[in-house]
Amino acid sequence: MAALALGFSLLSSLRTPTLSVSQTAEYALRAVVWLAHKPGECQTTTQLADGTLVSPSYLPKVLQPLGRAGILSSQRGIRGGYALSRDPEELTVLEVVNCVDPIHRIERCLMRLTAHAGRLCPLHRLLDESIASTEKLFRATTIGGLLRKEPSVKPVCATSVATIPLAVSSSESTA
Amino acid sequence: MAALALGFSLLSSLRTPTLSVSQTAEYALRAVVWLAHKPGECQTTTQLADGTLVSPSYLPKVLQPLGRAGILSSQRGIRGGYALSRDPEELTVLEVVNCVDPIHRIERCLMRLTAHAGRLCPLHRLLDESIASTEKLFRATTIGGLLRKEPSVKPVCATSVATIPLAVSSSESTA
DNA sequence: GTCTCAAAAGACAAGAATGTCCACTTGACT
DNA sequence: AGTCAAGTGGACATTCTTGTCTTTTGAGAC
Numbered sequence: 572m573a574a575l576a577l578g579f580s581l582l583s584s585l586r587t588p589t590l591s592v593s594q595t596a597e598y599a600l601r602a603v604v605w606l607a608h609k610p611g612e613c614q615t616t617t618q619l620a621d622g623t624l625v626s627p628s629y630l631p632k633v634l635q636p637l638g639r640a641g642i643l644s645s646q647r648g649i650r651g652g653y654a655l656s657r658d659p660e661e662l663t664v665l666e667v668v669n670c671v672d673p674i675h676r677i678e679r680c681l682m683r684l685t686a687h688a689g690r691l692c693p694l695h696r697l698l699d700e701s702i703a704s705t706e707k708l709f710r711a712t713t714i715g716g717l718l719r720k721e722p723s724v725k726p727v728c729a730t731s732v733a734t735i736p737l738a739v740s741s742s743e744s745t746a
Numbered sequence: 747m748a749a750l751a752l753g754f755s756l757l758s759s760l761r762t763p764t765l766s767v768s769q770t771a772e773y774a775l776r777a778v779v780w781l782a783h784k785p786g787e788c789q790t791t792t793q794l795a796d797g798t799l800v801s802p803s804y805l806p807k808v809l810q811p812l813g814r815a816g817i818l819s820s821q822r823g824i825r826g827g828y829a830l831s832r833d834p835e836e837l838t839v840l841e842v843v844n845c846v847d848p849i850h851r852i853e854r855c856l857m858r859l860t861a862h863a864g865r866l867c868p869l870h871r872l873l874d875e876s877i878a879s880t881e882k883l884f885r886a887t888t889i890g891g892l893l894r895k896e897p898s899v900k901p902v903c904a905t906s907v908a909t910i911p912l913a914v915s916s917s918e919s920t921a
Numbered sequence: 922g923t924c925t926c927a928a929a930a931g932a933c934a935a936g937a938a939t940g941t942c943c944a945c946t947t948g949a950c951t
Numbered sequence: 952a953g954t955c956a957a958g959t960g961g962a963c964a965t966t967c968t969t970g971t972c973t974t975t976t977g978a979g980a981c
Contacts, residue, residue, distance in 0.1 A: 590765070590766075590767065590849050590850070590877050590880060591765075591852070591873050591874075591876060591877050592765065592873065593968080593969095594968075594969065595968080595969075597873065600869055601869065604869055615926090615927065615928090616927080616928075617927090626969090626970060626971085628970065628971050628972070629969065629970050629971080631928070631929080631930095632969085632970085634928090635928085635929070635930085638928090638929095645927095645928060645929090646927085646928080646978080647926080647927055647928045647929085647976075647977045647978050647979090648925085648926060648927060648928085648977065648978030648979045648980090649925065649926045649927075649978070649979050649980065650926085650927090650978090650979070650980095651926070651927045651928065651977095651978070651979085652927075652928085653928085664872065674765050675765075677766070693892040693893075693895035694775055694776065694779055694892055696895075697839065697883070697884075697887055697892065698766050698767065698772065699766075700883060701766060701879070701880040701883050701884070702765050702766050704876070704879050704880070704883070705765060705876040705879070705880070708872070708875060708876050708879070709872075709876070712872055717868040717869055717872065718868075720868035720871075768938080768939095769938075769939065770938080770939075790956085790957065790958090791957080791958075792957090801939090801940060801941085803940065803941050803942070804939070804940050804941075806958070806959080806960095807939090807940085809958090810958085810959075810960090813958090820957095820958060820959090821947095821948080821957085821958080822946075822947045822948050822949090822956085822957055822958045822959085823947060823948030823949050823950090823955090823956065823957060823958085824948070824949045824950060824954095824955065824956045824957070825948090825949065825950090825956085825957090826947085826948075826949085826956070826957045826958065827957075827958085828958090
């Protein structure tokens with residue numbers, strides 16, 4: 572149905588679409604994965620913004636909670652920046668997401684129904700299931716795990732970033 | 747972790763939390779399930795708003811796309827209102843959600859990486875997986891299916907709605 | 922000590938999602 | 952035909968998310 576992806580504005584697909592995580596959480600994941608590529612290395616927000624294609628004026632907002640939570644370590648001053656302060660193999664996607672934009676399960680019926688006190692109605696149980704499965708998936712995935720996937724292509728970001736509009740199809744399966 | 751749900755503001759949990767579907771989509775589902783209880787019956791937006799606890803001035807905005815899509819039929823005039831015009835057994839949750847707030851899969855890397863042309867990086871593949879599993883769950887669930895669940899409790903809504911703040915614990919399992 | 926670099930913090934702006942309101946149209950019933 | 956109930960459509964308000972900018976604070980280099 573919505574699978575044919577040809578006719579829509581290319582630029583519009585740069586944002587995280589509805590459902591899934593918030594824009595901010597996605598930015599946080601980009602930054603963390605990028606830093607995980609460079610163990611022990613300090614990166615300034617400018618460098619990070621270049622690498623992850625996140626707006627350099629917004630990125631600090633995303634990184635600060637990660638720093639406070641101890642996922643990143645921040646260093647001020649001349650050789651400062653951010654570095655990953657956790658073992659990527661032990662750091663889950665869920666932790667990163669929950670840090671900047673916590674996932675909330677549905678705990679009670681969203682409509683105030685006396686009959687539903689304590690339990691969820693089928694509709695909200697379904698919605699909660701969908702959240703639960705995302706939560707489970709994110710909890711089961713570590714940043715290190717993401718790094719190891721698809722070894723032929725650099726995990727999140729290429730070393731040099733395309734400044735051209737977008738690299739579409741062509742030389743995709745023929746190479 | 748976030749499972750103990752005692753100390754937080756009761757009122758704040760009435761909105762659909764982050765992740766999951768949008769507020770609008772959740773309202774649409776409430777209305778459709780409510781109408782599915784009353785086959786063939788016409789309900790005014792005021793009645794629907796009462797029944798589903800959605801703001802009566804916002805609900806029309808939610809129902810109109812459902813009407814245009816043929817999921818609901820609308821009738822103007824003195825004995826007008828909305829009625830379900832599809833067989834609940836054939837109507838999926840996904841259709842309702844997609845009607846008011848379409849689910850978009852992630853089709854290409856959100857960062858413009860030449861190296862990722864045509865394929866997704868591990869991070870965005872993960873995010874897409876989470877969307878995909880929700881999509882699958884919603885496609886597999888029909889409105890009729892929701893109605894049949896948990897027969898002891900009225901499926902989405904009780905017939906009479908609580909006007910009191912919230913029905914918390916007490917006389918929950920002792921009754 | 923002071924100068925420079927870079928994060929921290931907060932004020933502010935833009936945009937989207939949500940919610941409200943009102944004038945208009947439609948249809949049924951008298 | 953007239954009237955009243957109810958959806959339609961659009962303008963407007965509010966709130967939340969995202970994004971920008973400026974000032975302050977801290978850490979190292981000289």
